[in-house]
Amino acid sequence: MKATARRKPGARMTLHVYRVTRDGAVTQDFGTLNVEGKENALPIRDAYPPCECPRHRAAKAAAR
Template identity: 40%
Template sequence: MTNATTPAKPGVKMTIEVYTVSRYGVVSPPRATVSVPHNYEPVLEPINTGFGPCQCPSHRQAGAAR
């Protein structure tokens, strides 16, 4: 594989090609190709995004001993 397997398309910032490699090192042809345009802006998550309460047995009940 090389860094530039195909010429860059106009207006494309990045191209990702997905390959499969066997346990013996045999590389398959690309399974998928994804192009990211220059004007693409991902949706940003709010900074206050948090995780729910821990669900492990030690923390399921308030005040449980650790």
């Protein structure tokens, strides 16, 4: 992608995946993985402090 190219809106993440020894030497390189985010993705619920957004408050109240 060129620096002047227009990007699509939304979340995305690029990971470079490889296996290393306990000393930090790379033993396998699995390459690059691009992950496109979902529109209206829910926030991570397992974080501390617990999420208190309206969507999660409603789910918590329904579970009681």
